[in-house]
Amino acid sequence: MELERAGLPSRWYKSTxxxxxxxxxxxxxVYHANYLNWFESGRTEMFRQVGFTYRELEKQGVLLPVTSADLQFKSPARYDDLISVYARMTTFSALRVVFEYQVRRLSEEEGGNSEDLLATLGELRSMDPPGELLVTGTTSHVWVNQEWRPARLDRALPELFHAIKEALREEGSSV
Incomplete structure:
Protein backbone atom coordinates (compact mmCIF):
# COMPACT_ATOMS: atom_id res chain seq x y z
CA MET A 1 0.00 0.00 0.00
CA GLU A 2 1.40 3.38 -0.94
CA LEU A 3 0.83 5.33 2.22
CA GLU A 4 0.79 8.83 0.71
CA ARG A 5 -1.82 7.81 -1.87
CA ALA A 6 -3.90 6.16 0.84
CA GLY A 7 -3.83 9.38 2.85
CA LEU A 8 -1.58 7.82 5.49
CA PRO A 9 1.74 9.62 5.42
CA SER A 10 3.88 7.75 7.88
CA ARG A 11 5.44 9.66 10.75
CA TRP A 12 9.17 10.27 10.89
CA TYR A 13 11.24 8.10 13.24
CA LYS A 14 14.43 9.72 14.46
CA SER A 15 17.89 8.49 15.39
CA THR A 16 20.69 10.90 16.30
CA VAL A 30 31.55 12.65 5.37
CA TYR A 31 32.27 9.96 2.78
CA HIS A 32 29.13 9.39 0.69
CA ALA A 33 28.74 5.65 1.41
CA ASN A 34 28.30 6.38 5.14
CA TYR A 35 24.85 7.79 4.43
CA LEU A 36 23.67 4.27 3.51
CA ASN A 37 24.88 3.05 6.92
CA TRP A 38 22.96 5.90 8.53
CA PHE A 39 19.84 4.97 6.54
CA GLU A 40 20.16 1.45 7.94
CA SER A 41 20.44 2.87 11.43
CA GLY A 42 17.26 4.88 10.84
CA ARG A 43 15.35 1.78 9.66
CA THR A 44 16.63 -0.27 12.55
CA GLU A 45 15.53 2.28 15.11
CA MET A 46 12.16 2.62 13.39
CA PHE A 47 11.54 -1.13 13.75
CA ARG A 48 12.69 -0.98 17.37
CA GLN A 49 10.17 1.79 18.08
CA VAL A 50 7.42 -0.30 16.44
CA GLY A 51 8.35 -3.11 18.85
CA PHE A 52 10.68 -5.43 16.91
CA THR A 53 14.41 -5.62 16.34
CA TYR A 54 16.25 -6.76 13.22
CA ARG A 55 17.75 -9.50 15.39
CA GLU A 56 14.25 -10.80 16.17
CA LEU A 57 13.33 -10.70 12.47
CA GLU A 58 16.37 -12.75 11.55
CA LYS A 59 15.78 -15.25 14.40
CA GLN A 60 12.27 -15.74 13.01
CA GLY A 61 13.75 -16.44 9.56
CA VAL A 62 12.77 -13.16 7.90
CA LEU A 63 15.31 -10.94 6.12
CA LEU A 64 14.85 -7.53 4.52
CA PRO A 65 17.54 -6.98 1.87
CA VAL A 66 17.86 -3.69 -0.01
CA THR A 67 16.82 -4.00 -3.66
CA SER A 68 17.50 -0.38 -4.60
CA ALA A 69 18.82 2.82 -3.05
CA ASP A 70 18.61 6.43 -4.17
CA LEU A 71 20.36 9.39 -2.51
CA GLN A 72 20.33 13.11 -3.27
CA PHE A 73 23.12 15.17 -1.73
CA LYS A 74 22.23 18.74 -0.79
CA SER A 75 25.05 19.75 1.55
CA PRO A 76 27.90 17.81 3.18
CA ALA A 77 27.92 16.56 6.73
CA ARG A 78 31.22 17.20 8.49
CA TYR A 79 33.26 15.69 11.28
CA ASP A 80 31.70 16.27 14.73
CA ASP A 81 28.34 17.49 13.35
CA LEU A 82 25.28 16.46 15.32
CA ILE A 83 23.14 14.55 12.80
CA SER A 84 19.61 13.21 12.89
CA VAL A 85 18.47 10.52 10.50
CA TYR A 86 14.72 10.61 9.95
CA ALA A 87 13.14 7.48 8.46
CA ARG A 88 9.59 6.62 7.51
CA MET A 89 7.72 4.11 5.36
CA THR A 90 6.20 5.29 2.12
CA THR A 91 5.09 1.88 0.84
CA PHE A 92 4.25 -1.21 2.88
CA SER A 93 2.89 -4.60 1.84
CA ALA A 94 3.29 -8.24 2.77
CA LEU A 95 6.06 -8.51 0.14
CA ARG A 96 7.74 -5.10 -0.13
CA VAL A 97 8.56 -1.97 1.81
CA VAL A 98 9.99 1.39 0.77
CA PHE A 99 11.59 3.81 3.22
CA GLU A 100 12.20 7.52 2.82
CA TYR A 101 15.01 9.28 4.67
CA GLN A 102 16.22 12.74 5.53
CA VAL A 103 19.61 13.38 7.09
CA ARG A 104 19.74 16.72 8.87
CA ARG A 105 22.39 18.66 10.74
CA LEU A 106 21.17 19.85 14.12
CA SER A 107 22.39 22.76 16.15
CA GLU A 108 23.34 21.89 19.72
CA GLU A 109 20.03 23.46 20.83
CA GLU A 110 17.98 21.38 18.37
CA GLY A 111 19.77 18.24 19.54
CA GLY A 112 18.70 18.83 23.14
CA ASN A 113 15.91 16.73 24.59
CA SER A 114 15.15 13.91 22.15
CA GLU A 115 11.96 12.87 24.00
CA ASP A 116 10.42 16.32 23.50
CA LEU A 117 11.41 16.28 19.85
CA LEU A 118 10.06 12.77 19.30
CA ALA A 119 6.72 13.86 20.74
CA THR A 120 6.48 16.59 18.10
CA LEU A 121 7.53 14.29 15.25
CA GLY A 122 4.11 12.64 15.28
CA GLU A 123 2.81 15.91 13.89
CA LEU A 124 5.53 16.09 11.22
CA ARG A 125 3.93 14.21 8.39
CA SER A 126 3.87 16.68 5.54
CA MET A 127 6.13 19.18 7.31
CA ASP A 128 9.90 18.93 7.34
CA PRO A 129 11.72 17.76 10.47
CA PRO A 130 14.02 20.29 12.18
CA GLY A 131 17.61 20.93 11.14
CA GLU A 132 19.51 21.74 7.98
CA LEU A 133 18.69 19.24 5.21
CA LEU A 134 21.85 17.46 4.03
CA VAL A 135 20.70 14.31 2.20
CA THR A 136 17.40 12.78 1.12
CA GLY A 137 16.89 9.29 -0.16
CA THR A 138 14.90 6.11 -0.40
CA THR A 139 15.58 2.40 -0.13
CA SER A 140 13.38 -0.39 -1.46
CA HIS A 141 13.29 -3.81 0.17
CA VAL A 142 11.69 -7.20 -0.26
CA TRP A 143 10.83 -9.60 2.55
CA VAL A 144 12.69 -12.91 2.07
CA ASN A 145 13.21 -16.14 4.02
CA GLN A 146 16.54 -17.72 5.00
CA GLU A 147 16.84 -19.23 1.50
CA TRP A 148 16.46 -15.73 -0.01
CA ARG A 149 13.10 -16.58 -1.54
CA PRO A 150 10.32 -13.98 -1.33
CA ALA A 151 8.32 -14.40 1.87
CA ARG A 152 4.95 -12.88 2.67
CA LEU A 153 5.40 -11.06 5.97
CA ASP A 154 1.75 -11.59 6.91
CA ARG A 155 2.40 -15.36 6.87
CA ALA A 156 6.06 -15.53 7.94
CA LEU A 157 5.83 -13.10 10.86
CA PRO A 158 2.20 -12.03 11.33
CA GLU A 159 2.95 -10.29 14.64
CA LEU A 160 5.28 -7.82 12.92
CA PHE A 161 2.95 -7.38 9.95
CA HIS A 162 0.07 -6.46 12.24
CA ALA A 163 2.28 -4.27 14.48
CA ILE A 164 3.37 -2.23 11.45
CA LYS A 165 -0.19 -1.99 10.13
CA GLU A 166 -1.41 -0.91 13.56
CA ALA A 167 1.34 1.72 13.86
CA LEU A 168 0.41 3.06 10.43
CA ARG A 169 -3.28 3.06 11.32
CA GLU A 170 -2.57 5.03 14.54
CA GLU A 171 -0.48 7.50 12.59
CA GLY A 172 -3.20 7.92 9.99
CA SER A 173 -5.80 8.78 12.61
CA SER A 174 -4.15 12.11 13.37
CA VAL A 175 -3.71 13.16 9.74
Missing part, protein backbone atom coordinates in the same frame (compact mmCIF):
# COMPACT_ATOMS: atom_id res chain seq x y z
CA UNK A 17 24.45 10.55 16.06
CA UNK A 18 27.58 12.63 16.07
CA UNK A 19 29.78 12.28 12.97
CA UNK A 20 32.86 10.30 13.89
CA UNK A 21 36.34 11.04 12.58
CA UNK A 22 36.47 7.69 10.75
CA UNK A 23 33.38 8.66 8.71
CA UNK A 24 35.04 11.72 7.18
CA UNK A 25 37.93 12.39 4.83
CA UNK A 26 40.94 14.63 5.40
CA UNK A 27 38.79 17.70 4.69
CA UNK A 28 36.37 16.65 7.41
CA UNK A 29 33.59 15.85 4.89
Missing amino acids: LRVRYQESDQMGV
